[in-house]
Each structure stands twice: as structure tokens, then as C-alpha cells.
Amino acid sequence: MTDVVRMTSMSWRERRQAWPRWVGYATLGWALTYSGFGLGCVLSGTPLFYRGDDPGPVELGWLIVGLGALAALAVLTRARALLWVACALSTVCAFGLLMDVITLMFNQEADSAAGFLKNALGGVGAGLLAATARAGDARPATGARPAPSPASRDVHLAAYAGTAAFVPYAAMKVTWAVGGTFAGVSGEEMLAKSEENGASGLWLTLASWGLDATALLAALGVFLLFGLIRPWGQVFPRWTLVLGGRRVPRWLPLAPALIGAATLAPYGVLGIGYCALATVGAVRVRPGDFPSSADALLVSWIGLGAFAVYGVALTVAARSYWLRTRPA
Structure with a gap:
């Protein structure tokens, strides 16, 4: 056969x-x-x-x-x-x-x-x-998965750092979403530029409610990060109703985690390297939609810094989850 x-x-x-x-x-x-x-x-x-x-x-x-x-x-x-x-x-x-x-x-x-x-x-x-x-x-798997367990202290610290890195980013985005001004650009100007760039109705609707789509995604990213390091990321908690108490399929958190880590970590790390060069005057950042190069550089530091730290933290957390949930 x-x-x-x-x-x-x-x-x-x-x-x-x-x-x-x-x-x-x-x-x-x-x-x-x-x-x-x-x-x-x-x-x-x-x-x-x-x-x-x-x-x-x-x-x-x-x-x-x-x-x-x-x-x-x-x-x-x-x-x-x-x-x-x-x-x-x-x-x-x-x-x-x-x-x-x-x-x-x-x-x-x-x-x-x-x-x-x-x-x-x-x-x-x-x-x-x-x-x-x-x-x-690969060794033949028995199908038995280890009991749910939290990640190590070092992995927790990495997750906390990844979460903290998103705080300035979320604050910047929320400031624009509620109509405030940051880096010389007002919320109205940012919304107008989004419309010019072809933002969808969903994006614009969220903005009209004072919600920024990327800030919401950052919150989901933090949720994913803690799901990777806490036991409730391995067994559905009670508040999930029908799913409560059942095992979380390994691919469910690992798939978005691996995609996010492979994208955000290199993008952010290379990006902050470029920002560092721009800060010391080795390269010049174009103003783009901002009043000056300094404003554009400030926004770049906040955004790319968040992506870099979070991307690395996500990589560490995903590896920990992979090892802790590997079948015996």
C-alpha cells in the first residue's frame, strides 16, 4: 500500500x-x-x-x-x-x-x-x-498536549515591553481620531487625507465615531500577545461560552503571530535604523503630509518604534507558545 x-x-x-x-x-x-x-x-x-x-x-x-x-x-x-x-x-x-x-x-x-x-x-x-x-x-506524536502553562518571566517582560511600545502610537492615533492636533496635523486634515487616499467607508465611519482603525488593531495585537503568554491562550476561558474549557487549536494564535512577527519585526527594526540615521543627519526624511521633516521624523519614530518592539516581543511570545504547546 x-x-x-x-x-x-x-x-x-x-x-x-x-x-x-x-x-x-x-x-x-x-x-x-x-x-x-x-x-x-x-x-x-x-x-x-x-x-x-x-x-x-x-x-x-x-x-x-x-x-x-x-x-x-x-x-x-x-x-x-x-x-x-x-x-x-x-x-x-x-x-x-x-x-x-x-x-x-x-x-x-x-x-x-x-x-x-x-x-x-x-x-x-x-x-x-x-x-x-x-x-x-520529528518524533511521532502521541497527540497529548501539555497542561496549560504561562510563559517564563523573561517572555512576560518582553510582552510588557511590546504593549508599552504601542501606548505612544495609540495616543497619537486617538488624538487625530478625536479631532486633536499632533505633529502639526489636525484630525480634520488627517481625515481629509484618508479620504483622498481612498479610505473605505468602514475606515471613515470608525473615524467619525472617534475611533482609529489602526489603534483598534494595536489593541487586538496586544490581546494576541497576552494570549500567547497566558494559560487562557491554550484553553478557551469561560466567557467564550460554548467554547469555554476547550483546547485552543495551536494554529489559531500562531498563524497571525507568525505573520505579524515576520512583517512587523524586520519592518520596524529597519525603520528605526533609518530614523536613527535621519536623526543624526545622515539621511533626510521627506515631510510628506506633515509640515516639516522634523514632524515626519517624530511620527516615524513613534510608529516604527512601536512596530519594532512589538514585532520582537511577538516573535519571542510565539516561540514560547510553540514550545509550551508542542504535543509530547
Whole structure:
């Protein structure tokens, strides 16, 4: 009996526990799909990479074709180092996924459908490639998950730092949402600029109620962060009614955590590096929508600083959750 036939006769739980046996096939299928997607975009003249709002050269799509081919080669040769290289490159290709999801939530459309697919497939590929690289070391799981437990003190401190980093960011956003002025820009001016930039009705409705959408997302991010470090992130608490007392599926907090960490941590860390260079005069920040470069730099420090600290904290918390909830 072949592996494929065995898989079809297994229950969902048995298939999940037997992931080291089938993940290679799934990764190979993804690699061929990703490579074909990139080739189709190149031949149709569809750009996949953007710099701000400006599309990059269509020829950059060959990078996706090459990445898919590299991943397929890594799977077929079972070269672990090559799998991790392909995983890292796939993560880079998925860099804008979180921003795409946020845009889709509030604008009901993606800036670029092809770009969104490139990012989404890149994120899926990163997970599959990492799993394939680890499959050789995987031990048969009994299915038993450890008892709910909190994260270590150090992880808690990281979570507190990530939460504190969002306080200035949320204060800035709420100031604009309630009509106040910050960095030389009033709430009315910020709302008008949002309308000019094509903000959705949902975004504008929240703003009319004095609520900023990104501040709400920051609150959800903090909720996710504490769910990763506290026992209630492993077992649904009583206030969830029907779900109370049941185990939280590991993927439920880990999926958004990994996407957020892979996006916010590098974006924030590189961003504050740029802000540091601008602060010492090595580079110049363009004013953009703000009255002066100094105002733009202040806002950049607040926003990028929050993303950097929170992104690192989310990475630490996600790793802790992964290890604490790993089946025996």
C-alpha cells in the first residue's frame, strides 16, 4: 500500500500527526504552483513587486520562478540547508502580507491582486518549507498536549515591553481620531487625507465615531500577545461560552503571530535604523503630509518604534507558545 493510499484511509487527526510523511509532497506542489504563478505574471506583464505605489519591473517576477524552482530542488534532494535558504527567501517574499490583510479588511480590496497572491503564497511556502526541513527530526506524536502553562518571566517582560511600545502610537492615533492636533496635523486634515487616499467607508465611519482603525488593531495585537503568554491562550476561558474549557487549536494564535512577527519585526527594526540615521543627519526624511521633516521624523519614530518592539516581543511570545504547546 502506497503512502497516498494510507493517507486517504486515515482520519484527520491521524493525518495531522503523520505530517512528516506528507509535508514534502505538499511543499513540492507549492513550489511548482509558485513557480508557475511567477512565470504567468512575467509572461502576462503583471508586476509582482512594488516600491510604494509604483510597480517594479515585470522581470522581477523571474525571482518567484527561481524561488519555486529552488524550493522544488531542495525538496527533491532533501537538502536541509537549501530548504532553510528557500524558507528565508519565501519569508522575504511574504513581507507585505500583514499590510495586505489590513488593507483588505478596511478597504475591501487589495492594492494589487497579484501582489497579494505573491505575499500569501510566500507565507504558505515559508511554513511548508520550514516544516519540511524539520520533518527528518520529528518524533511521532502521541497527540497529548501539555497542561496549560504561562510563559517564563523573561517572555512576560518582553510582552510588557511590546504593549508599552504601542501606548505612544495609540495616543497619537486617538488624538487625530478625536479631532486633536499632533505633529502639526489636525484630525480634520488627517481625515481629509484618508479620504483622498481612498479610505473605505468602514475606515471613515470608525473615524467619525472617534475611533482609529489602526489603534483598534494595536489593541487586538496586544490581546494576541497576552494570549500567547497566558494559560487562557491554550484553553478557551469561560466567557467564550460554548467554547469555554476547550483546547485552543495551536494554529489559531500562531498563524497571525507568525505573520505579524515576520512583517512587523524586520519592518520596524529597519525603520528605526533609518530614523536613527535621519536623526543624526545622515539621511533626510521627506515631510510628506506633515509640515516639516522634523514632524515626519517624530511620527516615524513613534510608529516604527512601536512596530519594532512589538514585532520582537511577538516573535519571542510565539516561540514560547510553540514550545509550551508542542504535543509530547
